[in-house]
Amino acid sequence: QNAYRFMVPTDKAMRDETTRDFLQSFDWSDILTILFDKTGDRNLVMYPCRGGTLINVATFTEADSDNEELGDAWNNPVSVDNVVKVMDGFPEGPVSLARLGEDIKHWASGSRDCPRTFVRERLVLIGDAAHPMPPTWTAGAGTGIEDAAALGVLLDENTTANQVQARLALYNKVRYERGITIKYASENVSEEQVKISKRKLEELCPGASIPEDMAKYLWTEDVISRCRLLL
Numbered sequence: 001q002n003a004y005r006f007m008v009p010t011d012k013a014m015r016d017e018t019t020r021d022f023l024q025s026f027d028w029s030d031i032l033t034i035l036f037d038k039t040g041d042r043n044l045v046m047y048p049c050r051g052g053t054l055i056n057v058a059t060f061t062e063a064d065s066d067n068e069e070l071g072d073a074w075n076n077p078v079s080v081d082n083v084v085k086v087m088d089g090f091p092e093g094p095v096s097l098a099r100l101g102e103d104i105k106h107w108a109s110g111s112r113d114c115p116r117t118f119v120r121e122r123l124v125l126i127g128d129a130a131h132p133m134p135p136t137w138t139a140g141a142g143t144g145i146e147d148a149a150a151l152g153v154l155l156d157e158n159t160t161a162n163q164v165q166a167r168l169a170l171y172n173k174v175r176y177e178r179g180i181t182i183k184y185a186s187e188n189v190s191e192e193q194v195k196i197s198k199r200k201l202e203e204l205c206p207g208a209s210i211p212e213d214m215a216k217y218l219w220t221e222d223v224i225s226r227c228r229l230l231l
Helices: 010-014 018-023 080-086 093-099 140-154 160-185 191-204 212-219 222-229
Strands: 003-008 033-036 043-049 054-059 102-108
Touching: 003 010, 003 080, 003 093, 010 018, 010 054, 010 080, 043 093, 054 080, 054 093, 080 093, 140 160, 140 222, 160 191, 160 212, 160 222
Parallel strands: none
Antiparallel strands: 003 054, 003 102, 033 043, 043 054
């Protein structure tokens, strides 16, 4: 997928009648909001920043439908017209918000399937190396931080060399199912993709399922306490 990401000052959005009506139609000011186009195949993610004075917006499109050649993966400037064009099929409210976008960036959002384990002997994968995911739930960095926190507990200063492999096995036990669950849940942007994601998750981790309440699943984890209990 390719992503278009930009900020909109809230006061600027509220001065535009169509955008104001859109924002006042739901409580956007304290939540992550995911909106879909009419087909259900493309999505837009938005959430407030800086105490609600800015609105962060990102919209995604399939790379093969986007003819622009991407150079620098994270810093390609793009015009408002480009964003509006790729948002064809979205309701007018989100499109009106995009028309107000500032400092728009265009970048590739890559992904791949997960390995069958995050650990092999004394080698361990964390973050995007373990579970690369699109930013649908803005969970990639947070999940990587959880990985690091787990290692911080399991490989503390008292860990001896001959304990490392066993401790990494505990890391895989506590992090594998959660990491790949978040990864495949982040790819659920269409009905067809939901079926694919569920199948892949089940193949890699029998018995695992994509939570109905992803916000609860993401925010109620206490990885440090979980690792301490394992020890």
